[in-house]
Structures are given as structure tokens and as C-alpha cells.
Amino acid sequence: MSRKMHLALLTSGAGNHVAGWRMPDAEFGSENLDLITRAVQSAERGCFDIAFFADSLHGAPDAPAKNVTRLEPxxxxxxxxxxxxxxxxxxxxxxxxxxxxxxxxxxxSLDRMSNGRAGWNVVTGASPEAAGNFGTDPFPDHAARYGRAREYLDVCKGLWDSWDDGAMVGDKQSGTYVDASKMHRLNHEGEHFSVRGPLNANRPPQGYPVILQAGASPSGLDFAARTADVVFASQQMLEDATVFSDKLRGLVEAAGRPRDALKILFGVMPVIGRTEEEAKEKVAALGALSDPDAAMRALCDRVGHDLTQCDLDAPLPELPETNMMQGHSVVLRKLAKTKNMTVRELRDYVGASSGHRLVMGTPDQIADDLALWFTSGAADGFMVLPAYLPGPVDDFVNEIIPRLQAKGLFRTAYEGSTLRDHLGLDRPPHPAQAAAPAREPVSAN
Amino acid sequence: MSRKMHLALLTSGAGNHVAGWRMPDAEFGSENLDLITRAVQSAERGCFDIAFFADSLHGAPDAPAKNVTRLEPxxxxxxxxxxxxxxxxxxxxxxxxxxxxxxxxxxxSLDRMSNGRAGWNVVTGASPEAAGNFGTDPFPDHAARYGRAREYLDVCKGLWDSWDDGAMVGDKQSGTYVDASKMHRLNHEGEHFSVRGPLNANRPPQGYPVILQAGASPSGLDFAARTADVVFASQQMLEDATVFSDKLRGLVEAAGRPRDALKILFGVMPVIGRTEEEAKEKVAALGALSDPDAAMRALCDRVGHDLTQCDLDAPLPELPETNMMQGHSVVLRKLAKTKNMTVRELRDYVGASSGHRLVMGTPDQIADDLALWFTSGAADGFMVLPAYLPGPVDDFVNEIIPRLQAKGLFRTAYEGSTLRDHLGLDRPPHPAQAAAPAREPVSAN
Known part of the structure; x- marks a missing residue:
């Protein structure tokens, strides 16, 4: 079977462009279930692998519109x-x-209710603002957060495995509802957690839900290489994307996994025009509606520094490393340096694409661009960020998907039923009981 | 408008009778979304106020079948x-x-997605087994748990109020997405929590979701009297139910609320027969399928003591107070004493009804029984526990509901759209900003 592209839709009720919601044909509403549902159903019509929802744990009104309020994911x-x-x-x-x-x-529960379609983007929280909502002050540092995350995911996997597959019997005749011999205590005692188990849920249809990761710091990449099924990444130039993916796949191999066990999806915001000119006009229209302060806040978020006092028409100043999301910060600094961008230019770029790559042009141009990133081997696929809802989602499904299908790069129908099927990933088998240390059968005490 | 009865359906994929799932016409599956959905849709056809889901935070295989695994609520x-x-x-x-x-x-989020239909049964956790899954050892005592619960709910209400109604503007022309002057920091600093706010969600359609409570200890009743909209209670005899409700309504009044601000629903397990004889046969059939050990575990859970070493044919021994759910424990001990029940008889009763009141008979007899409890003023309604799914739910909707409607005691169609509408409860107004201390407007810092 030839290698196939994977697509995720980053779905936000307020759109992903900082001013997308102001476009004349935009519907919006961060908490608008009906709108979000229609966008996801459109993506399903287009055979997308994943509808994805970002999250944050704070709602200060100076955040970009899409982040102020949300439905809880x-x-x-x-x-x-x-x-x-x-x-x-x-x-x-x-x-x-x-x-x-x-x-x-x-x-x-989600994996059960969806018949094996759930995925979890494991993040460690990157906002001091969120810490204030959980009494965590000062904000735990990068290394401490990843240490907790690693143990956390281990505990979750242990809990998902606390039932063997097929433990639920439901035999009316004998009256056996569950086979108690197929359940196990976890008895986890670690640095951060003490969890006895078992989980009060059967092993999920996918074994484990699909694990996604988006951190691009050394700790984040190490975590992804060891445990993730999908990585969302951000790169502006194909050569950098190639270097990034080679490095990450090397880490995957070093962690004892096949190189293709991890699917790397790069964020893109497509802006489609019937002509190249029309696409440019759309980008300009979005830019004209953008609140420069909102774009500046998005830029500060992405680079992890307050840039509001900088000279807008000077180059981006040298900035120290931060405790924030390192991927975007590094890539955007390099973009600014390579392209001699001023703070103002970088601000407008980030305001437009939320820090991801803006791909504008005709449907053919956009399909060719995505095909190049995919066939070169850099990308396993893309996380598509529609500028707003619902038009740009429908446009992508109607204009870009058929072109990718015509190139033989994207499925024309779902072949399997689970998200692991879509991604070409095996269901993790239940670890043999014998191989698992410290797992004591539960007696009906 | 005459006073109307309120009905909740306690929905469990494994049924509420300990052996319900073994009945020939039972479908079952604790994690069976399709089955649960059909039961809830049947209840909606019957104009029930609420579909309710109990929960626990542990899954040892010696729990009653319905509690071993669940969908996460x-x-x-x-x-x-x-x-x-x-x-x-x-x-x-x-x-x-x-x-x-x-x-x-x-x-x-749930209140938004359901257009104002969400309710939260606030519990403080009553199981030492759960504590082991959260590294909480020893299990926090009753008073400490209620202290935390009171502060917890205060924080939640503060967060739901952290946005004024109508804070989301979404004016495309001016580019104003939210009105920042309508958002407020909570700045809560309490014994258990430190929460800055605001919440990243608009004020819910119902203001606050409906608050339900089921604790029957003095702390639980005090908590309910101050904060709950609905109380689930368990009583076996009408005279005791009357005393219970009078007392609780007195506490509601003492807390400065109208007596009818709190709706009291008593748990009942209806077993319907075409004749009284048939109903008794159904109860007997359920009893014959019951695992006495499972029934004993349910009894031990409810009274909060290990009774497995007791003489089954002796009366229930005197038992000390426990840290467990006090309501069931007190009522069941009184039931045993009043009716001279042996441990065996009490075990079988609890196994049948999950500790709630078993009401068996013809549709007319059951409708008359519920009508009596309602018109006497003791009950504002009932939490209906179907012995299993889906038959007993459909039977209640088809046989009992029309009889309650014919008596003029139950709605024939939903009159409003929110759960507060169904319950005849006002939407809590947003507390005047002036009246709220220590709420500082958020500046776009």
C-alpha cells in the first residue's frame, strides 16, 4: 500500500485567523456547538483523519478572541x-x-462511545495565567512539568491495561458479569502519583487512545519520540521541516520504535482563491480586519516574551530562552532573521496564521505545495487551520481534497473504523501479564 | 398553576437491580452508549425532568455489577x-x-451545549477504595469533605459569574469580540483553593447548572438546604418521608430560601405487573437470579459496615456510626428494626432496590402510590430506578406516566426549554457587581 497523507482539522469556533470571525461570510462563536459540529461533519465528508481541539485553562480577555472562551474539550x-x-x-x-x-x-469513555476514535494531545501547560486558576504559584518549570507528564501517561496506560481485553463477560446463565481474574491492581507508587487501580472502565477499543504531542522543546521531542503516535509541528520552510522530521524520526528509532510509528503533521493555514490574486486579496482583507494589538498579543504568546515596547519597524531583538512553548518561538525567530522581518511584519504574520505556515494560492497551487511537503518525506500530513468557519473548511474539502485524491496521496473513503486504522497504526496489544511487574490479581476481598 | 410532580430516571447500563441484567429481556452493558441513549430518549418521550447518572471513582470487581465499569459521566x-x-x-x-x-x-460547557439542561449532583466521595486512586490516604473525614465541598461550590459559582450575562459581543463592525468590562477576576483565596479566574466560558444559559444533592447526614442536609435545587432522598415509609421533608424544608427556610426552592425526590424502584400477582412474580424472578454475595456487598456498601460475618437469620446487630453515606444507613437500620427483618431479609431487599423503596403492583397501584406520596406533600417527585434496561423504562413511560397525567399530577408536554424551567426554578440572576466583594475588573494588562 502506498504511503497516504494524514489530515487533521484544527477546529475553533472563533476561527484560527485572529480576525477570521470578522469576515462577511464568517459564522462564529467559541461555544457554538452547532457551528463546530457542521465544520467537523464537513471534515468527515472530506475523509479527514482527525478533528482536533486545542485548549487553554484560562480566559483573560486580552487573549486572542479564539482563546477567551471555549467549550470544554x-x-x-x-x-x-x-x-x-x-x-x-x-x-x-x-x-x-x-x-x-x-x-x-x-x-x-470517549474511545468507547466513539467506537475507537479518541485521541489525546498531551500537553504540560505553558501558561502562567493558567497556574493562577489552580493555586499553583510559582508556575512549575519545564523539566518538572515533563517529569510529571511522563509519569502521568505511564499511569494512564497502566490504568487502561488494568483490565485484560475481554474481561467483561456478561453471562446471564452463570451470572458472571465480569471475569475478576482479568482485572489487575496497578499499585503505582511514583514521584507524583499514587494510584491503586483498577480503572472502572474496560480496556478501550483502541487499547490506548491515540496519543498526540505538540511540544518542540528537547523534553517535548524526547517525550514524543518515546510515546506519541502523532506530532503536530510548526515549520515555515521545507528544508527546516526536513531537518526537524529527520531528527525526530531518529529519536523515535533511538527509543526502539519503527521510524514510521510516529506521524508528523505540520500546521498550515490555507487561503484559497480562484486565482492567485484572489487569494492574496483574501489575505489582505483578513489583515485589514486584524486588530494589531490582538496580533501583538498572539506574537508575544508564541515567542514567550513581551514585545509591546519594541520598535515595530526594527528587526526582532535577540531574546533569551523562556519557559514557554519552545517550538514556535525558535521557528518564528529564525523566520524573522532569515527573511529580515521587522517586529511589525512578524506580528502580522503570526496574527494571520496563528504562528503556523500560511499557504495561499489557487487550489492547484495549494495542493501542489502540500504534495511537495508530503512526497519529499518531510511531512506525514498536515494540521489544517481554517481562517474561520465554516467557508474555509468547506472550500478545503471541496477544492483541495479532490486534488490530493487525484494525485493518489489521500484516501477517497475511510478504510477502517478507528482512528488508529486511519493513521495506519496497530492497536497496542495488552502487555502480557507475566511481563508486567508488580501487578497483583484483585481478589474479591 | 397547580403543583406538578418531578421525575428523574436513574440510568445505569447494567440496571439498578443487582440481577436486573440477567432477566431474559434485559439488554445490558455499563459502557453501552446506544442502550443508554435509547433509555434516555424513552424518558424524554415520557417528559421526565432529568436523566441522571450516578458515579463512583473505583472499579474493584467485588462492587455490584452496575458499579464495576461505567462511562465517565x-x-x-x-x-x-x-x-x-x-x-x-x-x-x-x-x-x-x-x-x-x-x-x-x-x-x-454541558449547559451551553444542551441549551440549559445540565445538572450536577455534588457529592463528597464516600469510598475509601476511591481514595487509593488519588493518592489520598487516609480517606478525608466527613466534615473535612463537606468543608471542601462548600468552598468548591462557592468557587464554581464565582467562576460561572466571572462573566456578566451578555459579555460576548461579537461585533464584526467594531471588531469587539468580548466586552472586557463585563469580565471579572474571582481572586478567591480560601482554605482549600486559590483561584484567580475568570472562567474561559460565558455565563451558562441557566446561570448555574441545577445543583443536586443526595447526602442525608447533618452536614449533607445543611449543604443541601443552603445550596441545592434538588435533593435525592431515600425513605421506606411515608410517615418518615414526611418528617424528613418537613425537616429539610425547615432548614431551607432557615437558610433564607423559600420552602419550595428545593425539590425533594424519593428513590423508587417500580416493578409493574398486569396483575399484582405478576408483579410479585417479577420480583421473585429477580430475587432468584440474585447473587447473594453481590446483594450482601450492596448491603455492606449502604450501611457502611462489613456484615459478612453476621448470622443471616438473626436481626441486624447494633452498629456504630460510620464515615459513609449516612442517609441509607439510618433508613435501612430503621426499616430492619420496624419490620423485624433479619440480615438475610434486609440483604435481599437492598439487593433488589439498591436501598431505595421497591414499589410493586399494577400500573394503577403504582400510580396511586406515587400520587399519595406526592399529594401528601412529602415528595416533590421521584427518582425512578428501573430494575434493568430497556423494558422497565418503556413500561414506566407507557403505563405509569399516562396515569399520572390523567390525575393532573404530571406534565403532558415540556413547557419550557431548560432544566430550571422543568423544575419551576428561576434562573439565578447575576449577582450585582456592587454587591460582590473583592472582584476587580480585568484590565488588558
Missing amino acids: LTLLGALCTATSKIGLAATVSTTYSEPYNIARAFA | LTLLGALCTATSKIGLAATVSTTYSEPYNIARAFA
Whole structure:
């Protein structure tokens, strides 16, 4: 079977362009389930692998519009379980401000209700603003957050494995509801968590939900290489993307996994015109509607520094490393340096694409661009950021998808039923009981 | 408008009778979304106020079948938002093992997605087994758990109020997405929580989701009297129910609220026969399928003591007070004493009805029984526990509801759209900003 492209839709009720919601044909509403549902159903019509929802744990009004309010992602994925039947459903949940027993349960439940379509973007929380909502002050540092995340995910996997496959018997005749011999205590005692188990849910249909990761710091890449099924990444230039993917696949191999066990999807914001000129006009129209302050806040978020006092028409100043999301910060600094961009130019670029790559042009040009990144081997696919809803989603499904299909690069129908099927990933087998240390059968004490 | 009865359906994929799932016509599956959805849709056809889901935070195989595995309730309510359109959707979430910012978000999201139909049964966690899944050892005592619960709910209400109604502007012309002057920091600094706010969600359609409570200890009743909209209670005899309700309504009044601000629903397990004889046969058939060990475990759970070493044919021994759910424990001990029940008889009764009141007979007899409890003033309504799914739900909707409607005691159609509408409760107005201390407007810093 030839290698196939994978596509995720980054779905936000307020759109991904900082001014997308102001476009004449934009519907919007960060908490508008009906709008979000229609966008996800459109993506499902286009055979997207994943509808994905980002998250944050704070709502100060100076955040970009799309981040001020949101539907809570786990309940939102629940709603989409019944509104869709094929597309994968994934969302961000931070390991810094939650308990693994609760989150392992929620994803087991989502995977069950969706018949194996759930995915979890594991993040460690990158906002000091969020810390204030959880009494965590000062904000835990990068290394400490990843240490907790690693143990957290281990606990979740242990909980998902606390039932063997097929433990639920339900034999009316004998009266056996569950086979107690197929359940196991986890008895985890670690640095951050003490969790006895078992989970009060059967092993999920996918074994584990699909694990996604987006951190691009050394700790983030190490974490992804060891544990992730999908990485969302941001690169502006194909040569950098190639270097990034080669490095990450090398880490995957070094972690003892096949190089293709991890799918690397790069963020792109497509702006489609009937002509190149029309696409440029759309980008300009979006730019003209942008609030420069909102774009500046998006830039400060992405680079992790307050740039509001900088000279807008000077080059980006040298900036020290931060405790924030390192991927975007590094890539954007390099972009500014390579292209001699001023702070103002970088601000407008980030305001437009939310820090990801802006791809504008005719449907053919955009399909060719995505095909090049894919066939070169740099990308396994893309996370598509529609500028707003619902038009740009429908345009991508109607104009770009058929061209990718015509090139033989993208599926024309879902072949399997689970998200792991869509991604070409095996269902993780239940670890042999004998191989698992310290797992004591549960007696009906 | 005459006083109307309120009905909740306690929905469990494994049924509520300990052996319900073994009945020939039972479908079952604790994690069977399709089955649960059909039961809730049937209840919606019957104009029930609420589909309710209990919860627990552990899954040892010696729990009753219905408690071993479950769908996680917040994600499940999410799925039901799109599968229903009128019925209220409520679930249990413990305040002992979660963070208020996360749970306030989840219920804001559910209330938004359901257009004002969400309800939260606030519990404090009553199981030492759960504590082991959250590294909480020893299990926090009753008073400490209620102290945390009170502060927790205060924080949630503060977060739901952190946006004034109408803060989301979305004016494309001016580019104003939110009116920042309508958002407020909470700046809560309490014994258990430190939460800055604001919440990243608009004020919910219902202001606050409906608050339910089921604790019957003095702390639980005090908590309910001050904060709950609905109380689930368990009583076996009408005279005791009358005393209970009078006392609780007195506490409501003492807390400065109208006596009818709190709706008291008593748990009942109806077993319907075409004749009284047939109903008795059904109860006997359920009893014959019951695993006495499972029934004993249910009894031990309810009274909070290990009774497995007791003489089954002796009366229930005197038992000391426990740290467990006090309501069931007190009522069941009184039932045993009043009716001279042996441990065996009490075991079988609890196994049958999950500790609630078993009401068996013809449709007319059951409707008359419920009508008596309602018109006497003791009950504002009932939490109906179907012995299993889906038959007993459909039977109640087809046989009992029309009889209650014919008596003029129950609605024949939903009159409003929110759960508060169904319950005849006002939407809590946003507290005047002036009246709220220590709420500082958020500047776009």
C-alpha cells in the first residue's frame, strides 16, 4: 500500500485567523456547538483523519478572541461522538492541572462511545495565567512539568491495561458479569502519583487512545519520540521541516520504535482563491480586519516574551530562552532573521496564521505545495487551520481534497473504523501479564 | 398553576437491580452508549425532568455489577446533549478528587451545549477504595469533605459569574469580540483553593447548572438546604418521608430560601405487573437470579459496615456510626428494626432496590402510590430506578406516566426549554457587581 497523507482539522469556533470571525461570510462563536459540529461533519465528508481541539485553562480577555472562551474539550468530544461516525476526535488535556485517574477514565469513555476514535494531545501547560486558576504559584518549570507528564501517561496506560481485553463477560446463565481474574491492581507508587487501580472502565477499543504531542522543546521531542503516535509541528520552510522530521524520526528509532510509528503533521493555514490574486486579496482583507494589538498579543504568546515596547519597524531583538512553548518561538525567530522581518511584519504574520505556515494560492497551487511537503518525506500530513468557519473548511474539502485524491496521496473513503486504522497504526496489544511487574490479581476481598 | 410532580430516571447500563441484567429481556452493558441513549430518549418521550447518572471513582470487581465499569459521566452527558433535546441531563461529580476550575468549565460547557439542561449532583466521595486512586490516604473525614465541598461550590459559582450575562459581543463592525468590562477576576483565596479566574466560558444559559444533592447526614442536609435545587432522598415509609421533608424544608427556610426552592425526590424502584400477582412474580424472578454475595456487598456498601460475618437469620446487630453515606444507613437500620427483618431479609431487599423503596403492583397501584406520596406533600417527585434496561423504562413511560397525567399530577408536554424551567426554578440572576466583594475588573494588562 502506498504511503497516504494524514489530515487533521484544527477546529475553533472563533476561527484560527485572529480576525477570521470578522469576515462577511464568517459564522462564529467559541461555544457554538452547532457551528463546530457542521465544520467537523464537513471534515468527515472530506475523509479527514482527525478533528482536533486545542485548549487553554484560562480566559483573560486580552487573549486572542479564539482563546477567551471555549467549550470544554472532553465534553465537546462527547457531543461529537454522536454527531459523527468515522472521523477521529482529539483534544488537548494538560497533565499539569488534572489527575490521571480522571483523565484515563474520560478518554476510555470517549474511545468507547466513539467506537475507537479518541485521541489525546498531551500537553504540560505553558501558561502562567493558567497556574493562577489552580493555586499553583510559582508556575512549575519545564523539566518538572515533563517529569510529571511522563509519569502521568505511564499511569494512564497502566490504568487502561488494568483490565485484560475481554474481561467483561456478561453471562446471564452463570451470572458472571465480569471475569475478576482479568482485572489487575496497578499499585503505582511514583514521584507524583499514587494510584491503586483498577480503572472502572474496560480496556478501550483502541487499547490506548491515540496519543498526540505538540511540544518542540528537547523534553517535548524526547517525550514524543518515546510515546506519541502523532506530532503536530510548526515549520515555515521545507528544508527546516526536513531537518526537524529527520531528527525526530531518529529519536523515535533511538527509543526502539519503527521510524514510521510516529506521524508528523505540520500546521498550515490555507487561503484559497480562484486565482492567485484572489487569494492574496483574501489575505489582505483578513489583515485589514486584524486588530494589531490582538496580533501583538498572539506574537508575544508564541515567542514567550513581551514585545509591546519594541520598535515595530526594527528587526526582532535577540531574546533569551523562556519557559514557554519552545517550538514556535525558535521557528518564528529564525523566520524573522532569515527573511529580515521587522517586529511589525512578524506580528502580522503570526496574527494571520496563528504562528503556523500560511499557504495561499489557487487550489492547484495549494495542493501542489502540500504534495511537495508530503512526497519529499518531510511531512506525514498536515494540521489544517481554517481562517474561520465554516467557508474555509468547506472550500478545503471541496477544492483541495479532490486534488490530493487525484494525485493518489489521500484516501477517497475511510478504510477502517478507528482512528488508529486511519493513521495506519496497530492497536497496542495488552502487555502480557507475566511481563508486567508488580501487578497483583484483585481478589474479591 | 397547580403543583406538578418531578421525575428523574436513574440510568445505569447494567440496571439498578443487582440481577436486573440477567432477566431474559434485559439488554445490558455499563459502557453501552446506544442502550443508554435509547433509555434516555424513552424518558424524554415520557417528559421526565432529568436523566441522571450516578458515579463512583473505583472499579474493584467485588462492587455490584452496575458499579464495576461505567462511562465517565461528563463525557456521557456530552454525548447525550446531541442525542436529546428537552430532558435535563445530570450526573454525579465528586468535589473530593477534582479541581473546581475544571469542573466549573465542564458544566458550563454541558449547559451551553444542551441549551440549559445540565445538572450536577455534588457529592463528597464516600469510598475509601476511591481514595487509593488519588493518592489520598487516609480517606478525608466527613466534615473535612463537606468543608471542601462548600468552598468548591462557592468557587464554581464565582467562576460561572466571572462573566456578566451578555459579555460576548461579537461585533464584526467594531471588531469587539468580548466586552472586557463585563469580565471579572474571582481572586478567591480560601482554605482549600486559590483561584484567580475568570472562567474561559460565558455565563451558562441557566446561570448555574441545577445543583443536586443526595447526602442525608447533618452536614449533607445543611449543604443541601443552603445550596441545592434538588435533593435525592431515600425513605421506606411515608410517615418518615414526611418528617424528613418537613425537616429539610425547615432548614431551607432557615437558610433564607423559600420552602419550595428545593425539590425533594424519593428513590423508587417500580416493578409493574398486569396483575399484582405478576408483579410479585417479577420480583421473585429477580430475587432468584440474585447473587447473594453481590446483594450482601450492596448491603455492606449502604450501611457502611462489613456484615459478612453476621448470622443471616438473626436481626441486624447494633452498629456504630460510620464515615459513609449516612442517609441509607439510618433508613435501612430503621426499616430492619420496624419490620423485624433479619440480615438475610434486609440483604435481599437492598439487593433488589439498591436501598431505595421497591414499589410493586399494577400500573394503577403504582400510580396511586406515587400520587399519595406526592399529594401528601412529602415528595416533590421521584427518582425512578428501573430494575434493568430497556423494558422497565418503556413500561414506566407507557403505563405509569399516562396515569399520572390523567390525575393532573404530571406534565403532558415540556413547557419550557431548560432544566430550571422543568423544575419551576428561576434562573439565578447575576449577582450585582456592587454587591460582590473583592472582584476587580480585568484590565488588558
